[in-house]
Amino acid sequence: MLVTSRWVIGAVALLAVSSARTQGVVTQRILSVAAARVIAEAALAECVSRGFRTSVAVVDRSGNLLVVLRHELAHPVTVEMARSKAYTAVVFRDSTIEFQRDTASDATRLPQRDVAGILALGGGVPIYSAGEIIGGVASSGSSQTTDDECARAGAAKGASLLE
Amino acid sequence: MLVTSRWVIGAVALLAVSSARTQGVVTQRILSVAAARVIAEAALAECVSRGFRTSVAVVDRSGNLLVVLRHELAHPVTVEMARSKAYTAVVFRDSTIEFQRDTASDATRLPQRDVAGILALGGGVPIYSAGEIIGGVASSGSSQTTDDECARAGAAKGASLLE
Amino acid sequence: MLVTSRWVIGAVALLAVSSARTQGVVTQRILSVAAARVIAEAALAECVSRGFRTSVAVVDRSGNLLVVLRHELAHPVTVEMARSKAYTAVVFRDSTIEFQRDTASDATRLPQRDVAGILALGGGVPIYSAGEIIGGVASSGSSQTTDDECARAGAAKGASLLE
């Protein structure tokens, strides 16, 4: 991803000299489980309110699971599908509906679907905080459009916690 | 999947309050091994009667194996193919011939073929009971059309047991 | 598992005759996501209240995930460990502390630890309803003893919902 030039210049110097001024530790903002739960619950509630039995997964900025909620009548595979969608949204930094479109229309991006853990099905969206992606949320078990809306409902619910 | 509004409303309330009235246990109807055997045997017999050496798999509503029958001259891979087809029929709630057609004609559904365990080859059909999918049966080792017919023959044979 | 003789006799007859009286569909009681959430939250809260950052997993009677909650400072591997412990509690029908003891003291049971998905670490307990195991809950990230207590706290919290 493109970063500010200040940061980049520092990094280059750092690579060149490996001096005592090397920045050994970097600070990173991560999604809390508390916010992840709010997001997951809102996403599941949205789908249930529309009459669907779905699974929801929330992952952190590395793509690791924070929260899973599976409706007892949703198929177990929906957990893995939701997890993959949330992971995809984090890795490719866009909703999976956009990822699906982009990889379908651009032949050079199509092989991105072959990366392990990636799934090009709508229903996953990134979670932002202060303009930065700090996680992803995804729904699985309804249609791709509805899953996308449920995930967005979850992300929206969490937004106020992540400012 | 879309469910009756009565059920949905109950679920939403349940999510909102988590009260003592929460429905902790839900009742589910599952396919018996006895019915699964009848279905598997009929599917294999149909293919054998047409001169094919095939494998048949029957899975429950979660997609787990209940019955496998492999003709001794069918290739071992046909067991895994039948298993995957039956699983696909359960997960995507349609015959694998329909799943193949739908994912071929709708680019947004094509990546459903990338989900682990899914196989878009004809020969798998859902098993219904009272309008509900409670399992799947699949044949592998002949042509896709014939495998589909064998699986349907199996499902038909079991239908009277599942009313 | 040992079942009542009435049931067994019926099953045997069923296997012998495959008649029209075959029981094609069986009713099963399954754990709801609502109850699973109550259990998971209580298990995590118990560990957090003791100063630990842990993950909790709740699985259904087949061992499939219903709920995951990972504290943002718990290592991602704790999700998989909690999942495996909960799965183990369901498969071997006992707490994982008991499973650990039994497989350590009985050489003939030791290879049960080699089954895929099994983990012989304390922290997983079965979830009962009306004397029947309908799921499992596990904690990972503190000590085995504490994880066991957290999981039990979760199961206890859910008990009233599962009567």
Place this chain on the structure above:
Amino acid sequence: MLVTSRWVIGAVALLAVSSARTQGVVTQRILSVAAARVIAEAALAECVSRGFRTSVAVVDRSGNLLVVLRHELAHPVTVEMARSKAYTAVVFRDSTIEFQRDTASDATRLPQRDVAGILALGGGVPIYSAGEIIGGVASSGSSQTTDDECARAGAAKGASLLE
């Protein structure tokens, strides 16, 4: 395995000369699905008659599945456990109870348990025909002793078909 000296000598000559007299095709006797079904059904019936809900797997001489029967209330993992036991019985040419004993008492054999697909739990037995192992049958879901007896009951039932 040790074979008759006549055969061995032929093989050695064959390796040495690679002449036109090389035996290009060898005849092998394999287990039929018909016999495998008789064996599997008898093994399951034995366990059910004792009040257990189990899975049974029958594999051919290469260890590939021919038949699976899982009682609808047996845990899905019992299918994989039965498959592994039957495979183990074929690979190490003995019941899995004997395999367990031998690998426990002989430290040089212990690592045989580490081979992929092997499971050192009682319940698997070889299937013989004319003194030759042509497959394996295993039960999983009761105790190891009972699983062993169920598998033996299955093998015994099939014996008359395999003379």
Place this chain on the structure above:
Amino acid sequence: MLVTSRWVIGAVALLAVSSARTQGVVTQRILSVAAARVIAEAALAECVSRGFRTSVAVVDRSGNLLVVLRHELAHPVTVEMARSKAYTAVVFRDSTIEFQRDTASDATRLPQRDVAGILALGGGVPIYSAGEIIGGVASSGSSQTTDDECARAGAAKGASLLE
């Protein structure tokens, strides 16, 4: 595959009655390692004589390896590619060049490429004996056309041993 009606009728009867007349053991003709070596060596020699450094794999009728020969300067992945091609030739009962063409031109067969272990690259051919497929041979490391020719050269060399 289609078999003679005599055989089929026997099989059907067998499924229906499970009587003492059940055919418990079936005789199968399998490829010897001696013939497999002749085939593999000829395939490798053909490629080497054309200036390529390749790998060759020969599998039996179940698709299990009998012989591997990798030129020391061929990439290790060529062993797995040759193995997959030989396996594909056996499973889909045709050369992998034909399999590639058929799955490219027939959308309903395209998902056959998704079956585990299958590789739609030219270079694999079935090995026949008396009109029956008893194995497969494949080359990897040159062009697909050349690999196909090398594999055919190997199969041709072995033909006289397999009559």
Place this chain on the structure above:
Amino acid sequence: MLVTSRWVIGAVALLAVSSARTQGVVTQRILSVAAARVIAEAALAECVSRGFRTSVAVVDRSGNLLVVLRHELAHPVTVEMARSKAYTAVVFRDSTIEFQRDTASDATRLPQRDVAGILALGGGVPIYSAGEIIGGVASSGSSQTTDDECARAGAAKGASLLE
């Protein structure tokens, strides 16, 4: 892990109310690649100076790779072994020599070796910053004692960057 009571109390409250005061984002300190390189190079140099050809891996606090250096004459497997050791040091929060001792002497901890990705061989140590584990470094390819010393040399070299 045990944390300060202040933190814990906050977390509990947070779990109980899910209010607008929920801490949605948490700050985390992570190891930079610049420091990771210094550590890896020092670890490799230490082993090379003693006459060994080794691999070194540095992972972040989640256990994901930051740096790998493999001597060209070290076996490729040493990369995976170093990675696993570094991962183990992070997950179990101790050197792998200590992890090995603890899991050998305490039967209840022995199954920790069965967790995916864990390797109980000396040579991995945690990387600390301000008393917190922010990564791990491991060496593989010499003896366990030497690998441990090489990894410690690497960690020591990086210490000044991580204060």
Place this chain on the structure above:
Amino acid sequence: MLVTSRWVIGAVALLAVSSARTQGVVTQRILSVAAARVIAEAALAECVSRGFRTSVAVVDRSGNLLVVLRHELAHPVTVEMARSKAYTAVVFRDSTIEFQRDTASDATRLPQRDVAGILALGGGVPIYSAGEIIGGVASSGSSQTTDDECARAGAAKGASLLE
């Protein structure tokens, strides 16, 4: 790959006679870790200088890892993607941008993307020494075009060491 006729003739003779004149050991030139580090650092520096946070992988002629460098803010998956691209460049003996083009425009080559470990995304290039491919370098985490340029910058930096 096509080799000089001298070599080929020798190989054929060798295969035919297996005589005492067989060439038992062959000399091979391999990439040193020292050169691999120079290449990896230059590739990462190029991307960082352009404002990207990426991962770099360098593999030897067999495709095994020699060096990994991941920027601490690059997603962990970029390590695996860089590894796969570098591996692909070695296996198919071309840049992954060319591999992508070739496999997109030639339907007979498309299935090369299905080989395990292969990834058809730009950013990987072979490393040459004296006209021979002795390794590969790849970048992941920016655009494919930029990743390709970063990898080329790395390879260029190493060129003088590899003459």
Place this chain on the structure above:
Amino acid sequence: MLVTSRWVIGAVALLAVSSARTQGVVTQRILSVAAARVIAEAALAECVSRGFRTSVAVVDRSGNLLVVLRHELAHPVTVEMARSKAYTAVVFRDSTIEFQRDTASDATRLPQRDVAGILALGGGVPIYSAGEIIGGVASSGSSQTTDDECARAGAAKGASLLE
């Protein structure tokens, strides 16, 4: 492994300066397929002459397959077992019988058995050339003692080619 001090000093200097004098390419001696075939055939012939039906695998110094020979009546798993034994002999630089003994008698080495691809069963031996390990050969399918002798017979047969 310990190397001569001359080599080590060169390597250290190389790491310290990364100058233009860096040794970018290193020469390595590798096992030819011609020698590997001689070794494999001798190992198989030895076992066959004793009346066993076995598999033989020869791997190069990285542990990648060069040759596989499986007797048509040896179980397919013997190929994987032979491969693992040969790999183990290369990785741990000793016969697998010695590896088994060492890891059994030294608790700190026991976890070496847990490394992926390793198998602590007798029957694998290193292949030496000029005092250097350049590959491994293993037999599987008879007893461990006999497999060891067969592998040694193979290695001995190849010795004259590897001086």
